[in-house]
Amino acid sequence: MSIRRSRAVTAEAERPHEPTAGDEREQSKPGPRWCGATAGPPRRGSAVPVVERVARRATTGIVIAECAVGGVLYLARQPPFFPTLVRLGYPPYLATMLGTAKLLAAGVLVLRAAGLLPRFLPLEGAPVRASS
Structure with missing residues (x-):
């Protein structure tokens, strides 16, 4: 690239951008401009597929059950959790925690x-917004 051409490119980049009709339409879109998506997760009552909602609830239920059962077994110091914890060298009070x-x-x-x-x-x- 010659010096003359690089100066022209630099001058063009420094020139203020004149908005066109297409730019106004781009600025009115919600969400990030680079992906054209709206920000945030889908709201309640939106068109989220039933299969996705069922999958989310089932996954959440499995995690809740695992946390509850695991927590009770740790507190009761029942196998397989407590003996493995002690065998690995952790202090017994860690099971309670x-x-x-x-x-x-x-x-x-x-x-x-x-x-x-x-x-x-x-x-x-931070400003407090209404929960979804």
Whole structure:
């Protein structure tokens, strides 16, 4: 590329962009411009396929059940969890901590699935929006 051509390219890049009819239409679209998608997950009542909703609920139910059963077994110090934990060299009190954490996680997942908790908790200083 010659110097003359590189100067022309640089001058063209520095020139202010003049909006066209197509640009106005692009700016009015919701969501990120680079993908043309709307931001955020689908809202309740939207056209989410029934199979997807059933799959989400089944997966959430399986995770909740695993957390609850695992938490109870850790707290009761029942096999196979507790003997394996001790055999691996972890202190026995870790079973109590893990059991409590798993039961708390199951409770939070149940509350979220019931719609009693917002999807994301706001950070300190962030504006609070209505939950979905």
